[in-house]
Amino acid sequence: xxLEATRRRLTExxxxxxxxxxxxxxxVLSREGFAGLTVRMVAAAAGVGTAxxxxxxxxxxxxxxxxFWRRLAATPPPADEDxxxxxxxxxxLRQIAMLVxxxxxxxxxxxxxxxxxxxxxxxxxxxxxxxxRKRLMDASGADADPEIVDHLELLYAGALVRxxxxxxSYAEIAEQLEKSALRVLKG
Numbered sequence: 019x020x021l022e023a024t025r026r027r028l029t030e031x032x033x034x035x036x037x038x039x040x041x042x043x044x045x046v047l048s049r050e051g052f053a054g055l056t057v058r059m060v061a062a063a064a065g066v067g068t069a070x071x072x073x074x075x076x077x078x079x080x081x082x083x084x085x086f087w088r089r090l091a092a093t094p095p096p097a098d099e100d101x102x103x104x105x106x107x108x109x110x111l112r113q114i115a116m117l118v119x120x121x122x123x124x125x126x127x128x129x130x131x132x133x134x135x136x137x138x139x140x141x142x143x144x145x146x147x148x149x150x151r152k153r154l155m156d157a158s159g160a161d162a163d164p165e166i167v168d169h170l171e172l173l174y175a176g177a178l179v180r181x182x183x184x185x186x187s188y189a190e191i192a193e194q195l196e197k198s199a200l201r202v203l204k205g
Contacts, residue, residue, distance in 0.1 A: 036074050038064040040085050044124065047082070052127035057081060076138045082131035083142040085124065089117055090146060095153045104203050106157035111174055111199055112192050114150060115181075119188030129182025150174065169202045 028036060042064035047055050055078050061071035075081040096109040118125040132143055154170055155162045173195060181191040 032074075035064075035066060035070065036084075039066065039071055039074060039081065040088060043081050043085060044121075047123045047127055048121070051123055052078075052082070052130055055082075055127070077134070077136045079131040079134035079136050080138040080142070082124075082127045083134075083139045083146075086118065086128045086132070087142050087146055090114070090149060093117065095156065103157065103159045103161075104200070106159075107154060107170065107203060108196050108199055110153045110157045111170065111195055114153070114174065115177060115192040115195055116188060119192070125188060126182055126184075129179060147171070166202060170199055173198050173202065 039060055043055070043060045046059050046063050050059065057071050057075060057078055058068045060078075060081065061068045064071070075084065093113065096106070096113055098106055098109060101109075118128055131139060132146070151167060151171060154167045155164075158167060177191045177195040177198075180186060181188050185191075186194070
């Protein structure tokens with residue numbers, strides 16, 4: 019899969035470098051945690067120079083946000099056109115909530131990274147938010163109410179912040195999110 023990085027369009031060789039950096043970042047993140055992660059460490063683990071890594075990623079927050087964006091973009095929305103819109107919306111929310119559930123180091127890092135002020139992170143936050151909104155609107159069907167989708171987005175964002183802060187596991191948060199979403203969807 020060749021995803022465009024946030025800072026520029028990539029040649030095949032550049033895309034390979036970005037892929038190596040994001041894979042290495044996961045290894046370093048698992049070992050060092052977000053606090054210990056540095057772009058320099060990731061570059062060394064990927065076998066590229068630090069300056070090269072900074073060509074693609076302005077900060078560790080940008081790198082982690084890119085990792086989450088790539089994971090979201092690579093995960094197709096749940097396909098179930100035969101079910102009702104409520105079931106489809108709940109499936110989308112659960113899928114996104116569980117996207118990093120099996121990797122606690124990444125989950126916590128994503129929460130921290132997406133709250134950062136780096137302009138490249140802000141760009142990714144917009145792309146991530148737009149993709150999630152699109153999935154919720156699509157799942158809602160032709161009669162999608164943008165105000166309801168706004169409420170669902172707030173629920174989702176709050177749920178993931180709570181999970182990222184360690185108040186509950188991602189599986190528990192997904193359950194709570196589903197219950198809350200049902201209340202919004204059913205009025």
